[in-house]
Amino acid sequence: MSVTVIPVRLGARSHEILVGEGLLPSAWIHRLRDVSLSTRFFVVADRKLARLARAAARFLGARCAGLALLPGGEATKDLPVIRWLWAEAARRCLDRRTVVVVIGGGVLGDAVGFFSATYLRGLRVVQAPTTLMAQVDSAIGGKTGINLPVGKNLVGAFHQPSLVIADPGVLATLPTREFRAGLAEVVKYGVIADAALFLRLERHAAAVLARDPSELRRIIVRCAAIKARVISLDEREMRGLRATLNFGHTIGHALEAATRYGALMHGEAVALGIVAATGLSQRFAGLPARDAERIVALIARLGLPVRLPSSARRPLDKILAALRLDKKATGGRPRFVLAQKIGRVITDVPVPLAAIRAALRELDCAPRRPRPAFRG
Amino acid sequence: MSVTVIPVRLGARSHEILVGEGLLPSAWIHRLRDVSLSTRFFVVADRKLARLARAAARFLGARCAGLALLPGGEATKDLPVIRWLWAEAARRCLDRRTVVVVIGGGVLGDAVGFFSATYLRGLRVVQAPTTLMAQVDSAIGGKTGINLPVGKNLVGAFHQPSLVIADPGVLATLPTREFRAGLAEVVKYGVIADAALFLRLERHAAAVLARDPSELRRIIVRCAAIKARVISLDEREMRGLRATLNFGHTIGHALEAATRYGALMHGEAVALGIVAATGLSQRFAGLPARDAERIVALIARLGLPVRLPSSARRPLDKILAALRLDKKATGGRPRFVLAQKIGRVITDVPVPLAAIRAALRELDCAPRRPRPAFRG
Numbered sequence: 001m002s003v004t005v006i007p008v009r010l011g012a013r014s015h016e017i018l019v020g021e022g023l024l025p026s027a028w029i030h031r032l033r034d035v036s037l038s039t040r041f042f043v044v045a046d047r048k049l050a051r052l053a054r055a056a057a058r059f060l061g062a063r064c065a066g067l068a069l070l071p072g073g074e075a076t077k078d079l080p081v082i083r084w085l086w087a088e089a090a091r092r093c094l095d096r097r098t099v100v101v102v103i104g105g106g107v108l109g110d111a112v113g114f115f116s117a118t119y120l121r122g123l124r125v126v127q128a129p130t131t132l133m134a135q136v137d138s139a140i141g142g143k144t145g146i147n148l149p150v151g152k153n154l155v156g157a158f159h160q161p162s163l164v165i166a167d168p169g170v171l172a173t174l175p176t177r178e179f180r181a182g183l184a185e186v187v188k189y190g191v192i193a194d195a196a197l198f199l200r201l202e203r204h205a206a207a208v209l210a211r212d213p214s215e216l217r218r219i220i221v222r223c224a225a226i227k228a229r230v231i232s233l234d235e236r237e238m239r240g241l242r243a244t245l246n247f248g249h250t251i252g253h254a255l256e257a258a259t260r261y262g263a264l265m266h267g268e269a270v271a272l273g274i275v276a277a278t279g280l281s282q283r284f285a286g287l288p289a290r291d292a293e294r295i296v297a298l299i300a301r302l303g304l305p306v307r308l309p310s311s312a313r314r315p316l317d318k319i320l321a322a323l324r325l326d327k328k329a330t331g332g333r334p335r336f337v338l339a340q341k342i343g344r345v346i347t348d349v350p351v352p353l354a355a356i357r358a359a360l361r362e363l364d365c366a367p368r369r370p371r372p373a374f375r376g
Numbered sequence: 377m378s379v380t381v382i383p384v385r386l387g388a389r390s391h392e393i394l395v396g397e398g399l400l401p402s403a404w405i406h407r408l409r410d411v412s413l414s415t416r417f418f419v420v421a422d423r424k425l426a427r428l429a430r431a432a433a434r435f436l437g438a439r440c441a442g443l444a445l446l447p448g449g450e451a452t453k454d455l456p457v458i459r460w461l462w463a464e465a466a467r468r469c470l471d472r473r474t475v476v477v478v479i480g481g482g483v484l485g486d487a488v489g490f491f492s493a494t495y496l497r498g499l500r501v502v503q504a505p506t507t508l509m510a511q512v513d514s515a516i517g518g519k520t521g522i523n524l525p526v527g528k529n530l531v532g533a534f535h536q537p538s539l540v541i542a543d544p545g546v547l548a549t550l551p552t553r554e555f556r557a558g559l560a561e562v563v564k565y566g567v568i569a570d571a572a573l574f575l576r577l578e579r580h581a582a583a584v585l586a587r588d589p590s591e592l593r594r595i596i597v598r599c600a601a602i603k604a605r606v607i608s609l610d611e612r613e614m615r616g617l618r619a620t621l622n623f624g625h626t627i628g629h630a631l632e633a634a635t636r637y638g639a640l641m642h643g644e645a646v647a648l649g650i651v652a653a654t655g656l657s658q659r660f661a662g663l664p665a666r667d668a669e670r671i672v673a674l675i676a677r678l679g680l681p682v683r684l685p686s687s688a689r690r691p692l693d694k695i696l697a698a699l700r701l702d703k704k705a706t707g708g709r710p711r712f713v714l715a716q717k718i719g720r721v722i723t724d725v726p727v728p729l730a731a732i733r734a735a736l737r738e739l740d741c742a743p744r745r746p747r748p749a750f751r752g
Contacts, residue, residue, distance in 0.1 A: 086530065122533065150466040158497055
């Protein structure tokens with residue numbers, strides 16, 4: 001089994017991202033540092049992955065302090081789930097040396113990451129993401145959090161994992177819609193930092209959609225390496241660098257909020273957000289028309305929406321109101337990450353309200369299929 | 377107004393502790409770094425300090441994003457209070473540049489510190505402790521947390537304040553019992569790190585108990601400086617150093633848990649914990665009998681309990697069970713901080729169960745007044 005190791009350099013919080021088929025359920029343990037034979041593990045997994053989680057627990061044997069299965073879905077990122085995990089942790093007498101192992105998608109990683117960040121003021125956590133979205137993005141970088149009734153991700157903590165295990169083998173059985181949603185983040189990495197990755201996606205879209213193992217692995221390694229570099233240089237989003245990862249997310253988050261996280265998957269909302277940000281980039285960041293066409297065409301080629309599906313259409317004002325609540329908004333005014341060309345973005349760009357309205361109208365009202373001019 | 381500034385050196389998390397009369401409600405603001413005229417403040421205060429909190433809010437004027445008054449007492453360190461604060465924060469549109477100002481005792485500082493650590497993955501917080509306990513100990517060092525039904529402080533985060541303001545002026549009106557409880561931590565600092573401070577307490581006990589302003593200020597500065605040094609060298613309790621601050625706290629916490637946090641104040645439990653740890657130190661760390669006598673005599677002289685009051689007596693087994701749940705216990709076995717002499721301690725000392733039982737029996741069953749031999 002070949003494993004690619006991507007270091008995340010963060011001083012005392014340095015760790016590795018492993019990418020390789022067959023790492024789950026057990027091959028990762030030999031790469032985890034600072035564990036002794038007395039270290040115990042608390043395995044928390046998506047209920048749908050019960051078989052994989054049980055195999056991991058069996059492998060850990062007496063060192064498994066417990067196995068908890070949770071339902072997937074956004075409802076997991078909710079305070080009652082965290083409270084339940086805290087109580088379980090006390091019941092199972094987890095101590096400060098216990099390592100939490102999370103096996104699941106982005107939602108589970110965020111929620112269990114937050115539990116790990118807050119129990120006994122922080123337990124070590126191994127993130128084993130099992131969706132493309134989580135493998136290329138959400139499991140990396142230490143952002144954890146839960147939702148409040150009034151807003152998504154309003155509560156959370158920065159808590160770096162001690163190890164990230166991305167096993168592309170588990171993606172084979174991912175539902176099509178969920179797999180494609182993850183590709184939205186891959187497109188994002190291409191636009192913000194890697195023109196070669198973008199070109200590769202264009203040229204090998206068919207292999208990607210067919211989940212060709214070597215193609216997937218290549219993509220995951222590349223995305224993880226970009227994110228690892230960004231995190232190493234700007235862990236807490238103090239400089240502009242980490243903010244580049246939000247390309248497409250400002251409007252994406254607002255669409256999710258306005259549709260109450262029902263009609264759109266996160267990745268689909270990001271895809272739409274990228275389309276909107278691409279239009280704004282042409283007007284306010286000098287993105288060439290040819291690059292804009294390529295971005296929208298690739299999103300469509302990967303089976304992602306470029307217009308709001310009718311089930312997700314909402315009044316413009318509702319979406320604008322959600323934009324003002326954005327975590328990165330300052331004084332109620334959202335700031336945008338915009339592309340200058342494929343592979344390079346600028347951050348913190350103020351955009352006039354009228355232009356945001358126009359961009360949303362483009363998403364909302366046009367026919368669903370991309371216009372021929374965007375076909376590239 | 378003269379202010380003593382104690383630096384806490386922690387790289388990007390470096391900050392200052394200010395000690396001086398009259399710093400509250402407003403004189404601190406000029407020492408807060410990295411604030412601009414657009415920075416807003418969310419003031420959270422103990423309901424009993426409403427007047428002081430309102431004066432602070434008035435001073436902040438339009439920059440005050442809100443004032444929240446909470447009841448004091450251990451019930452504040454509870455999840456529903458944190459949930460209420462999260463909702464308030466969303467309602468008041470706090471953003472990442474908002475600074476939280478906490479005016480209150482240790483319980484409030486812990487709870488509001490945890491809220492600050494987790495809202496939007498961390499807001500800056502100014503700790504303005506108003507009890508002796510909080511000024512010399514709990515407001516310093518970044519430990520925040522809340523209680524679970526099954527245990528105290530099981531949930532929390534490390535979140536360094538951006539500024540600590542200790543105004544000895546506010547201690548004048550503190551209830552006697554609460555003031556004395558804080559002195560238990562002062563005695564602790566003397567035993568673990570500062571024989572001169574210990575001697576000073578012995579010689580000036582009357583002035584301390586009379587709350588002589590210059591005596592109080594001297595004590596607070598000394599304790600804060602010791603804690604600042606410990607935190608700078610061992611923020612996360614990875615080396616033994618920060619653990620020295622737990623002298624007297626292992627049995628202290630167990631007594632609090634076994635009495636359900638009702639019969640004893642935290643400082644009183646710590647005083648009893650120090651008495652027990654002093655006995656164990658004689659047996660397992662070579663503490664001279666003369667030093668042991670001085671420690672117990674000083675505790676008594678400062679009006680703190682050296683034997684469990686009858687209202688707080690509990691079966692030994694209940695206390696032992698609580699000891700096994702201690703956060704620092706490893707594999708269910710508590711480790712002790714013990715004194716070698718006044719001013720020097722060792723950490724991580726395993727103590728046989730029989731000796732712990734004997735120490736508890738000493739606290740529990742002997743007459744309340746210290747035996748003459750301990751009078752010094």
